[in-house]
Amino acid sequence: MAEVKKVKGWRDVAIGGLVEPGTSEQYNTGSWRTYRPVWHADRCIHCLQCWAFCPDSSIVVKDEKFSGFDYYHCKGCGLCAKMCPVKGEKAITMILETEAAKAEKK
């Protein structure tokens, strides 16, 4: 998961507006999110359908198992929750960012 970095000054970047590859990694697209995906460990079967469908490579996998979200890049599209094949209550659900923020404050 990329760390939140200080915005660079004029001395720190290539001259002439030249862009090197992979700069989107530094871009905090997580700030665009309205809904946040939340993982429920007890229901997860580690099929990794979420990982396969995530358009922003924001499902973090460790030892072939789901291990978390990259909230720095996750835009909250909800595809992971939609694709989760678990019957009944899914292993990934979407909650409003505002609700998540309130819960974090408590």
Add this chain to the structure above:
Amino acid sequence: MSTTAVSKGAGSKFTPHEIMGLSGNEAAAEALKQVNPDVAAVFPITPQTELMHKFAEYVANGAVDTELINVESEHSAMSATVGASAAGARAVTATSANGLALMWEIVAIASSLRLPIVMPVVNRAISGPLNIHCDHSDTMGCRDLGWIQLYSEDSQEAYDNMIQAFRIAEDKSVMLPVMVTFDGFIISHTMERVEIIADDGVVRKFVGEYKPENYLLNAQHPVTYGPLDLPDWLFEHKRQEVQGFLNAPEVIKKVGREYGQITGRSYDLLENYRMDDAELAVVALGSTAGTAKAAIDELRDEGVKAGLVKIRCFRPFPGKELCATLGRCKAVSVMDRSFSFGLEGGPVFNEIRGAAYGAGLKVPMVSHIYGIGGRDINVTQIRGIFEGLKKLASGGRIETVENYVGLRE
């Protein structure tokens, strides 16, 4: 064209040279031939046409390996040059006046992308009404577009500046495009004695192999040139451009010194002519500097302490150096070969007066605008300017800041 390979005296420390009879255009083309750039995008415009015409002969004869691109306009010429330079090539083009105006948009893009393009600009009046002869309205008009500007006094300087321009542009601390200017017809079409470095290899060694750091054709390290640069970044990129200009004077002087070690002709930002004890001075650039020297020689013979400061490098502007010299004078005239409409005095005058304020100079300073649209300027007229300076130096008032030389009233 008769040529003789000579060295400057027996056991000369300078590289052997050939003396040639060349016009300014031919001299610049000769320099380009010796540098052997990778790409040249060419489009004809008077009075530059002959320059790239001559260079095209070198391409056709196999004297250079350059890829010559015939384009359909100057906008395309500069676009092709930018593309070639971004791709990793040492790229050149050339133009004059309205051609420069048509490529305007891409002229600014070339500098903002920090592409070390070299472009001779043969000075000609910007239309209209239509005029094909020399003044500086074309290059003065784009003085804020981020190009280094070197002005040449004669064909020799056009040749010398062309060779040095590559080293200056491509210096890693500079990375800015360079315009080498010389006066249309007065220099471009006048045959003069020019010393050419006899061995092309010496020129190519001086200029060095072009090794771009980031370029589009580098598959190992792909980059994007010219992306959208919104309010969060453009300011920073412009500040970087400023740094290129802050670094440029030292590089221009260093390259000028090294060039002198090879040829015996050293270059600086300015040339001070008989300025050591001068009380009255004119500032000029381009071919008029030569005319002014002739006038000053006459005045010196008559006991008048007259001198000239010739600006070779107009961008970056050598304000401190100018003030250090002009501060010792009693009266100064700045000669401009173009107008800055709506502003009192020509562009060079206003920049010098601005620098003078910062340096605390009290010397009376006037603007003389001359030579518009190729109007002749002669020794007698420049002597006339010094007559006016004499009055100012002895306590006379500045009646008009903007004065005209050679205008029919």
